Amino acid sequence: MIVKEKDILFIDSLVESAVEHIPNFWPMKSFIHHNPLHGFENMHFEEAVNKAHTLFHAKKSLTREQYQRFYQEGKIEDMYLREELENFGTKCGHTHPLLENLFIQLMTKSRECHHFDEITNVSPLIPQIAKNLSPESLNDYADFNANLVKHLAKEKTIYDVVDMLFATNVGEALDDIMSQIAMRFLGEGQAIWNMPKREKGMFLSWKEIVMQDKVFFNENETLCRLLRETALAEDIIFMVLKELKIPRSFWEEYFTLELTKLHGWSGFLKYRSKSSSEYQKKYPAFMEEFLAIRLYYSYMLLKKQENSLGFFPSMKELGSYIMNNKEEAFLRAEYNSGKLLLSYFQSVENFLHETQKTDAKEIYDQYIYDKKIHDCEVLAEYLYKVLSLVLKEEQIQTLQAQELNAINAALQDFEDEEGFIWLKAMEKTSMMQLMSDYVQSKKTQEQVNSSDAQLFFCIDTRSERIRRNIEAAGAYETYGMAGFFGIPFKSIDVSNRCESDLCPAILTPKHIVYSFHEKEAINSKGLMKIVKKVLNELKYNVLTPYVTVEAIGALFAFDFFGKSLVPKAYMPLRKKIFDPKVEEELRIERYTEKEATESITAIQNQIIKFVIEEKFNIKPSSLDDEILNEIREIALSKEDIVQEDQDGVAIDSVTKLGAKYNLLQIEEQRLIELLRKEYKVSAGHMRIQKAKMAKVGFSFKEQLYYVQSALKTVGLKSFCDIVVLSAHASQSENNPYESALDCGACGGSSSLINAKVLAYMANKQNIREELHKHGIHIPEQTYFIAALHNTTSDVLTLFDAHAPHSHHEALKKLKADLELAGMLTAAERMATLPLSNTRSKQGAFSLAKRNTMDWSQPRPEWGLSKNHSFFIGKRENSKNMNLAGRTFLHSYDYTGDKKGAILSVILSGPLVVGEWINMEHFFSTLDNSAFGSESKVYHNVVGKLGVISGNMSDLRTGLPSQTVNLENEPYHEPLRLITMIEAPFETHKNVIDKIHKISELVYNEWIKTIFIDEKETAFFLYEGNTQTWEKLEFKTFTQGENRA
């Protein structure tokens, strides 16, 4: 070991700090929408976007043409655009009278008015403009080399600069190698042949492999010798940085540069290194190990360049090369980056291939001269085009040099800010529209006498449509709350052996709920099980493609044609055969000691059956309870089986099992050891299992607490006979992003189990009695039912198998109304999907159902695209607003929350989830290459955790192009979440200040916040420009006129 202990801490802290700007990436089976700029939330939104532009090479905004389209569609109002331009002018100190008109024309009326790299000589005025340009406005290439050295290891890695100067491919090769290593090690169960020895951890298992790699392991290198000796990743990091001569003060930035190159894999590793998943426990991987491996390869790749470069490109050597070969370095950079003047390609190439470099200076001087002229002319032409938007030829001719340069300076600042100007104007337009709609909606409120049923939905934007349609279908009240219904728990499906956390990603659940699926009749299951097993084995065997394609291919072809040509007919049939529906049973109550012991015993017997079958090929059905119990008891005791007779010879078979099947004692002993060690059938483990089972379910107090919280959060005071708790889930085929369409509040899963749990608890008599004492009076005839809203087909299914008979009629009516509402919702949605224009509502409904089964459909539904607002308040007030499925709706009644405790729960939980979803869509639309995952067509699933594009790339994060774009143009409108909080401003504003996270989001403008103060009959908007809250009275909206 060459590093000191304190350096280990130092390096690890640096690594932790270096990745703080890279967002976590959760495995896709529970896709978590998150803000890709989550690590920047402690700074203002605009600052963060600028930083991301530098760090991730991401775009800062949509293009002007894309905004012009929104403008023409009326989504951005002229008035607000001018307002934002005024703010910009004041902020940057540009006050020339021409400017406002100029910018408006440029933004709204110009086409293709950009700063091109080519002159077309459209006007004789251009040379005159060129002459008047001041030298400060043009690039002076004199300090290129000094700047490059300054940026070395601060903004560019060493190999970035080497690639730029010498046209090598080190960066690309390095990314390829690291992607492969990440895929191999981090894979979570997709590969059939896995990387060996992963249990040793990422660094050590990699070390074993690379030491046998003749290309990348060379005994002559000090680094390689160190690698052989050490087990510490920090040693390698330390050594490489030493060899590359990078000083300590640069380390942190260098780590950031390295780790953001593959920010997908880094993001996943960031999540995985902190997760408690099985894979991380078995195959631990940490960020500093990944960095060490990356630095190792970067060093070895750079070393390979030593011969062709003539020197080893350490930071020092490379720096002196750049400074001592000024002209050559500059020309090389221009040539390889594709910025070279077109006419110089031949001469520069000849120069670079010659052996003598004597005329570098000559070419350089001539080039700089020509380039500066080119820059000047190009800028002049651009300025001419811009000016001719508002000035006539004669006016341009008479423009003074000073004025011209002032306009140019303003234009340059404008280019940086243009995106934000558009964004803020668009947000203002939407905000004004929402506020106006709210005021109108409040005015047209009708009195509701009594309702037939109350329905709870998730805050998800898709609920908005169906809630509206249900309310229109009959006397129904709807409420919104976070999809997990306030009950966070881990759901373990015992029959299928899988688990998921049904709560927001920011929580670690402390409760566990088991779910069981009924066993089917042995016969039918047996045959299907065999068929499935055979088909699976065929699919995953290496030799199958060579041998059986002709023979069995036809079977799969049948499946293929069925799924593709007639999905609606074929898929239900297929599901019936392979995944038949089974009744699900949940364990929600705590286990008593007796029950726990019984359950564990039953499971242990099952395990013993399984092991005996595996080991001795004995059919489980022939093992009776007596045999099993005996084996189990021996395993649970501390005794061993081996008994010898007087002659020291082992007697055969001690147990009934052994006697029945003629086993040797040694075999029995091995069985017991196997059960104890591998399958955890031992006393110690049983104690742990009992303790774990004690965590399963909810105690009475806990149940009371959760029911009370749920009802209080939405402010429900009176109850109908039927209360429906509607979960939601999506359904699609062949979609790695399926869980992105499920409930975000449940970590990307369906929230049905949460609904069932809450319904069960709320229906309990003893719970209701206790609630009565707390002031919540649930009538006896009220019955809570769980339901599932399929957001792809808009089918709402009630789980009312155990509903009382008295409710039968009401339920029948409800179901009919729900079907109608679903159909209307589907019709609304289908109108927005391409190729889905059907005239009839039935047709739309049918098409929606088809989308759930069509494996060729890359866009089964739009999901949460076009989300733009979050409404926290009473449903009566937002009922008449047609929010077109764009709003998160959370029910809230401030009259029952004087201290703001409930509001703080809503803001710190559901709002944060909403913000993550909004920002995910925002940035995936803004730059689908940097923040999104581009087209689904090229996606390949890797390691069962995510997708890559093509056959090798960084892990793709964010949303695919099909989710946010329509035919390559943005469908989702990137707007920050407009959060409307219906509560008195004076009393409830401090809720924001008390919660660190929320105040960050509000004051750094990650969300646009509006308080709706009914008492003051005014809105209070947080205005970032002035950093104050502005008051806007309701009455400004009542005459249909906007703020003057």
Added chain:
Amino acid sequence: MLEELLTTLAVLFLLPIFPFSMLSNFILSKFKGLMLLFVLSSMFFTGALLLSSYENQTVIVAISVVALFSTMFYALRLLSVSHAYSYLIFYYSTISGFAWLWKSVDGEMSVFFIAFILPIIGFGFLVAFLDKQFKTTYFKAFKGLGNVMPRFSVLLVISIVALIFTPYFPGFRIFIEEVVKFDIYYLIAIVISWLLISWSGITLIEKLIYGVAQRKLHYRDLSPLQTIFLVFLYLLSVGIGFIFMEVNLG
């Protein structure tokens, strides 16, 4: 005797074989645009004409050994060219080697000429178009033309496909014939050349068409007339290719 020597030398320069190709290529590199295409086509035509009436079989067999190496050499050279003109010129040198091999198995030179002149004209035309617009054909100057010049890109891809004698373009028939008639060593060398040419063609497409255009230039696409001309040219090539495949070329 002298006449024969002169003719041989002439053909060696017109259908250039290494080392004579060095002079031919040097001369060709002085031309640009449609002029280059014209000069090249004339050289090809004249060379083919002269070679078709050439009688001396021993000389041809001797030269074809050198031609084989020349072909492989230039095919390899194609991988590292940096601009489209040199691609065209070295491509011509490559297939000149094939011409000699074709002759050595008694192939009809007219067939060979027709098979290869059409793709060369198509490609040369596109290269000239590029040069006229941007004053350069260096690959490093371009990237992502596929997005900004769709017609040009599609036709460029087709032209490359034609150049690397993909099936149903006429060159393929020639290639197959040659492959069949030679013994194993020639066969391997010819196949290697084919692989190298194909690889170089794909690399060219990748360099020019794939990606996102970085430089903000005024990308003007082919005019409808130019497009029709090229489409017609390639349809004609494919038609001829079909005929070649069906008819016995003797």
Added chain:
Amino acid sequence: MRNLKKMKKVEMIIEGEFLAHLTRLLEKIEIQGYTIFRNLEGRGNAGYHEGQLLFNDEDALVMIMTVVDEAKAETISEGLALFFEKHSGVMFITDTHMM
């Protein structure tokens, strides 16, 4: 107090999301024992932190306490200086005795 050894007590208050990271670091430099306090509430430079955030674990505060010898304490304070510069939180090192 004869059977008591002079040691240093190191207490670190940090945001919940960094708990796993710091405990792993302590284990890396062979510190085997530490105690964790959860759901802290308080005020610091970064603002007010509420104690139990119902639906949010990451932003809550925790404290790690461990007792080590002087040399180790110095290693920790030097090695983690950067961490505490970058993230909100504090570290206290006090003299103590351990049995």
